[in-house]
Amino acid sequence: MRKPLSIIAGAVALGLVLAGCSTTPSSDPDNANQVEVFTWWASGSEKVGLDALVKVFEEQNPDAEFINASVAGGAGSNAKAALASRLEANNPPDTFQAHAGAELTDYINAGQLQDLSSFFQENGLTDVFPESLIERITVDGAIYSVPSNIHRANVVWANTQVLTDAGIDPMTAPADIDAWLVDLKKLKDAGVETPLALGTEWTQMQLFENVLIADLGAEDYSGLWTGDTAWDSAGVETAIAHYGELLEYTNSDFAGLDWDAATQIVLDGNAAYNVMGDWAESAFQQAGWTYDNEYTTWATPGTDGVFDFLADSFTLSVGAPHEAAAIDWLTTISSAEGQKAFNLAKGSIPARTDTVASDYPAYQQTAIKSFGEDTVVSSLAHGAAASIAWSGDISSAIGKFGADRDAASLLDGLVAAADKAQG
Amino acid sequence: MKKGYKNWGPPLLLVAPTIVIIGIFVYGLIGANISVSLSNRNSLLPATEFVGLDNYFALFAEERFIHSLQNLGVFTVFFIGGTMIFGFLWAWMLDKGVTAEGVFRSVFLFPMAISFVASGVVWRWLLNSAEGDRASGLNRIFEIMGLDFLQNAWWSEPGWGMAAIALPAIWQLAGYVMALFLSGFRGIPEELREAARMDGATEWKLYRYVIFPQLSPVALSALIIVGHMSLKVFDLIMAITKSIYQTEVPATYLWVALTANDYAKSATIATILLLFVAVVIVPYLIYTARAEKRQR
Numbered sequence: 001m002r003k004p005l006s007i008i009a010g011a012v013a014l015g016l017v018l019a020g021c022s023t024t025p026s027s028d029p030d031n032a033n034q035v036e037v038f039t040w041w042a043s044g045s046e047k048v049g050l051d052a053l054v055k056v057f058e059e060q061n062p063d064a065e066f067i068n069a070s071v072a073g074g075a076g077s078n079a080k081a082a083l084a085s086r087l088e089a090n091n092p093p094d095t096f097q098a099h100a101g102a103e104l105t106d107y108i109n110a111g112q113l114q115d116l117s118s119f120f121q122e123n124g125l126t127d128v129f130p131e132s133l134i135e136r137i138t139v140d141g142a143i144y145s146v147p148s149n150i151h152r153a154n155v156v157w158a159n160t161q162v163l164t165d166a167g168i169d170p171m172t173a174p175a176d177i178d179a180w181l182v183d184l185k186k187l188k189d190a191g192v193e194t195p196l197a198l199g200t201e202w203t204q205m206q207l208f209e210n211v212l213i214a215d216l217g218a219e220d221y222s223g224l225w226t227g228d229t230a231w232d233s234a235g236v237e238t239a240i241a242h243y244g245e246l247l248e249y250t251n252s253d254f255a256g257l258d259w260d261a262a263t264q265i266v267l268d269g270n271a272a273y274n275v276m277g278d279w280a281e282s283a284f285q286q287a288g289w290t291y292d293n294e295y296t297t298w299a300t301p302g303t304d305g306v307f308d309f310l311a312d313s314f315t316l317s318v319g320a321p322h323e324a325a326a327i328d329w330l331t332t333i334s335s336a337e338g339q340k341a342f343n344l345a346k347g348s349i350p351a352r353t354d355t356v357a358s359d360y361p362a363y364q365q366t367a368i369k370s371f372g373e374d375t376v377v378s379s380l381a382h383g384a385a386a387s388i389a390w391s392g393d394i395s396s397a398i399g400k401f402g403a404d405r406d407a408a409s410l411l412d413g414l415v416a417a418a419d420k421a422q423g
Numbered sequence: 424m425k426k427g428y429k430n431w432g433p434p435l436l437l438v439a440p441t442i443v444i445i446g447i448f449v450y451g452l453i454g455a456n457i458s459v460s461l462s463n464r465n466s467l468l469p470a471t472e473f474v475g476l477d478n479y480f481a482l483f484a485e486e487r488f489i490h491s492l493q494n495l496g497v498f499t500v501f502f503i504g505g506t507m508i509f510g511f512l513w514a515w516m517l518d519k520g521v522t523a524e525g526v527f528r529s530v531f532l533f534p535m536a537i538s539f540v541a542s543g544v545v546w547r548w549l550l551n552s553a554e555g556d557r558a559s560g561l562n563r564i565f566e567i568m569g570l571d572f573l574q575n576a577w578w579s580e581p582g583w584g585m586a587a588i589a590l591p592a593i594w595q596l597a598g599y600v601m602a603l604f605l606s607g608f609r610g611i612p613e614e615l616r617e618a619a620r621m622d623g624a625t626e627w628k629l630y631r632y633v634i635f636p637q638l639s640p641v642a643l644s645a646l647i648i649v650g651h652m653s654l655k656v657f658d659l660i661m662a663i664t665k666s667i668y669q670t671e672v673p674a675t676y677l678w679v680a681l682t683a684n685d686y687a688k689s690a691t692i693a694t695i696l697l698l699f700v701a702v703v704i705v706p707y708l709i710y711t712a713r714a715e716k717r718q719r
Contacts, residue, residue, distance in 0.1 A: 077682050084467065084684065106684050110467035193555070201667040253553035255579045255669055270557060389683040396487055399668030403581040 027067055027093075027321060034065045035325035037314070038086075038096035040079035042072035045282065049346035053148075056341045057332040064325055069093050087112050092317035094326035100137050100147045100313035101384030102225065102391075107315070108144055114316040115142040119327065125334055128352045132376035133309065136384065145313035148333045149348035152367050153277045153379040154210050154300045154308035157263065157284070161294065162272040166190035173298035177214050177242045180301040184249040187272050196246060197271035198254040199262035201399045205391075206381035207275045208243050208398055214302025215239040218375040224418075225378065225385045231418045232411065240407050247402070255402060266295075275300055277310070277382070281363045282347055291362035299370070307374040310382035311351065386421065393417035453697065460690035467684050478691040488692075491671045497585040498592075498672065499653040505593035506649050507642070510600025517601070518608040528605070531598035539595070543662025546591040550577040550663065578663070578670055588670060592659055596652070600645045607641035608634075640714075647707045651700050 027036040041050040054066050071079035076097075083096055092112065098104055107113050120126050120143055126134055129147070137143055160170040166187045174180040187195035198204060213221045216235045223229030224236075251257070251265060263283045265271040274280065289295050299306065314333055320326050332338040339350035340359065349360070349367050357368045378384035380391055397413030400406075460478055462470035482488045513531055517524055534542070549560035554574045558566050565573040577587040611634060619633045657674035664670040666679050673692050680689040 080682060087467070106467045112467070194557075200665060251553060251557065252576065253551055253557070253579065255667060256547065256550075256552060256664060265557070389685055392679055392683045396668045396671075400490075403579070403669050 027069075029321040031065070032322060033063045033325060034067055035095070035322050035329050036067040036069050036093045037329060038069045038071070038079070038083060038093035040071055040073075040076040040097060042070045045346050049149075049342045052341040052345045053333065053338055056335075056338045057329060060332055060335075060337075061325075061328050064328060087317075090319065092319055094320040094322050095314045095316055095329055097312055098145060098315055099383035100145055100311040101378050102386050103383030103388055104144055104315070105139075105387040108139060112318055113144040114318055114320075115144065116146065116316060116330070117141070117143045119146070119316075119330060123331060123334060128354050130351075130353055130371065130376055133351065136309070136376055136378050137313075145315045146330045146334050147311040147313040147351040148339065149343050149346055150309055150311050150351050150367075150371060151277050151279060151348050151382070152307055152370070153206055153310055153382060154213060154303045154306065155276065155278055155280070155297050156300050157266055157274045157276055157280050158296050158298070159266050159269060159272050159294070160292075160296055162187070162192060162269055166192065166272070168272075170296055171292070173304065174301040176302040177211060177246075181242075181245055181249075184246070184273075188249060192270070192272060194249065194251040194265065194270060195272045196249045197262040197265040197274040198247075198250040199257040199259045200255060201395050201402070202381050203259050203262060203276070204254070204402055205395050205398050206277070206379070207246065208239070209380040209385075210275055210300040210303060210308065211239045211243045211246065212236070212380075213306055213308060213377060214300060215242060218306045218377050222377050227418075227422050231415045236414065237407075237411065240401075240410055244401075244405060244407055247405070255399075277379075278349075278363065278367055279347065281361075285361075297363060297366070305374050307370050307376045308379050309371075309376050310379040310384045390417060390421035393420065456690050456697075457694055459686055460694045462687055464687045464690075465685050470687070474687075478687050479695070482688065482691055482695070487668070487671070488673070488676065490668070491673050491676045494585045494670060495654065495656075495672045497583060498589050498656060499650065501586045501589035502592045502596075502653045502656075503646065503649050505589060506597045506600045507645065509593065509597035510645065511604050513597070513601040514604035514608060517605055528602070531601050533598070534595045535599050537595065539592075539659040540662045542591050542595060543659050547663045550587055550590070552576040552579040581669070584669060585672075588660060588663060591663070592653070592656070596649060600649065603641050603645045604638065607638045611637045643707065643710070647703060650703050654696060654699050654703070 028034060039050060041047055050068075050070070054068075057066060058064060071082045073079075079097075083093075086092060087107075087110075098107070104113065117138075120129075120134075125146075133147070133150075134143070137145065137147065156173070158170055163170040167190070168183050168186060174183055184195045198207060209221075212224070215238050216224070216229065220229045220235060224231065229235075251262075251271065254262070259276055259280070260283060263274050263276055263280050266274045267283065267287050267289075284291075284295050291297075298304075314330055316323070316326055316330065333342075334352075336350075336352055336354060339352055340355070343350050343364075344360065347364070349355070349364050349371060353372045355368055357365045360368060380386055380394065383391065385391070386394065394414060394417050397410055397417060400413065401410040459470070461473055461475060463472055463474045463477075464470035513527075517527060521527060551558070551560045551562065552575075553559060554562055554576075555566075558574065561577075562574040565571060576584070578584040580587070615633055615637075616629060619629045624632070655674060656672060657678070660666075660670050660672060660675055661678075666675045671679075673696055677689045677692040677696070680692065
């Protein structure tokens with residue numbers, strides 16, 4: 001009786017040991033051809049995009065061995081937690097994904113990222129990326145990440161049928177927020193109960209940042225994040241008033257809806273507009289709608305000529321075990337070929353201005369055109385404009401406003417958040 | 424001397440691994456957590472100095488944290504009240520004697536087998552706050568039944584919204600409280616009831632002076648178990664609303680602070696939560712330890 005038990009126990013123990021040395025390739029600091037890339041692109045179009053990128057990378061670097069260190073779940077929050085503990089333990093991946101812009105602040109301050117400005121010079125990236133984008137991602141004269149794909153956050157997605165029924169021309173955008181409010185009222189009077197579809201806290205934050213850009217203009221909006229524009233200025237107060245009016249036209253259940261559920265209200269014809277980033281394009285594609293026919297898009301009223309950007313980007317860790325290979329990876333990402341492969345699969349647009357627009361679907365063509373011509377500003381809701389802690393405080397103030405509609409308290413919250421962050 | 428060692432040596436050796444592991448992974452980490460909460464580790468940078476209770480003062484001065492405590496308070500009151508009332512009511516009815524008691528017992532207990540996350544996903548839809556044409560979930564049912572006036576914003580309601588979040592929690596745990604009370608009822612010897620009736624006690628007096636006093640230890644355990652679960656609530660809220668201001672409780676705020684790399688703040692919230700739970704649990708432990716001593 002005793003013997004068989006001990007044999008089983010031994011077998012189990014052996015199994016555990018074997019499972020420990022599993023077959024997935026692990027990073028070996030002595031193997032210079034390896035590159036370990038940390039992302040949260042583990043499913044859907046993002047995974048397809050990453051695979052396409054890896055294919056280009058392996059064509060350009062036949063000897064290289066790509067180690068996929070992706071962590072799934074939680075829209076990147078799981079990955080960020082895993083990354084933080086690896087960085088803490090001085091065991092960084094060679095390169096990791098992060099939102100371009102202010103979300104990198106914490107890593108930069110902690111001295112975990114290498115300055116890539118010489119990389120940008122050598123590869124001529126300063127010439128092919130829009131100047132205003134370079135400006136946005138430069139911190140104290142240094143650049144710490146290479147953008148792989150660009151999304152636009154100031155886009156209104158409009159249901160043309162609903163607008164035509166209410167006697168509004170869907171193809172011309174209202175000139176500013178006031179004109180837009182007139183149209184929203186017209187829609188409501190025509191029987192569209194909730195003309196503007198809205199979702200959970202971060203989509204509210206995105207709508208609010210759109211109103212800020214519209215009321216302040218690109219320059220003053222960017223100044224909010226550098227301290228050049230005061231948060232208790234008249235412009236911000238106007239924006240809060242406008243935002244409060246816009247909320248009157250939204251669906252009452254917004255706090256509980258994710259962005260796709262909000263976009264669905266437009267698809268169902270219960271709302272005319274939805275302000276959303278351009279990942280919403282895939283929802284309209286899946287519904288089989290054609291651009292400028294069943295639906296159309298324009299820049300949020302008052303933000304024409306401004307491109308509210310957010311981007312995924314890749315960094316170079318301090319103490320990266322395979323630095324040379326990691327630079328090869330960054331080269332692939334920033335190359336015209338790599339950006340095309342990735343963005344066609346993911347549905348975003350390349351950061352390079354030398355993109356051939358005709359390779360892309362209809363909506364992306366408009367985005368590529370604006371990206372080349374417009375002033376680029378940083379999106380708040382997606383980590384480009386403010387550090388994580390700061391945007392968390394703003395998000396909480398906006399969520400509170402969504403419940404109590406107390407404009408004075410929102411302004412106080414915004415000012416307090418800015419004071420704390422810039423303190 | 425040698426005999427003494429032989430007495431306590433082997434048992435100690437046997438439990439030593441447990442003591443070491445619990446010492447490191449429970450008490451050691453609680454200590455580490457408290458020490459982070461007393462430092463200025465508010466970013467990815469390592470802590471540079473000891474700041475005493477500054478993090479605690481800052482947190483209690485924050486409108487946002489107070490709001491999360493209020494939410495937790497509303498949730499706890501409704502959660503505990505709901506589970507205790509329904510649990511007791513069901514147990515009492517079952518104890519009165521029903522046909523197919525086993526079926527009812529299982530029906531009431533089953534929700535407990537579901538994780539908070541899974542039921543949260545369903546309740547997210549049931550508690551959708553849209554009314555009228557786009558109504559779904561409970562609001563839709565009310566509309567179909569012609570009870571339109573019952574439609575409401577559920578957890579989107581400022582102030583008392585957290586009571587709506589308590590609904591799924593009550594639904595899940597009332598059955599468990601019922602099981603506790605039922606075993607309490609069954610533990611009361613029939614002779615006691617008979618004796619009381621012989622003495623001419625009315626039904627109400629029988630409950631008031633005979634049954635309830637016998638049930639109070641069970642009620643206390645139920646209160647402690649449900650109470651400490653309520654203070655820690657996290658998964659249910661994340662599944663129903665995600666981490667948003669309106670339904671923020673200390674545990675979800677802790678998570679937000681952690682993802683913003685503010686380690687000191689999240690450690691502070693964690694310590695406060697631990698203290699809250701300790702306030703509930705420690706008196707109970709002392710009480711049961713004393714009760715056990717008395718029995719010996």
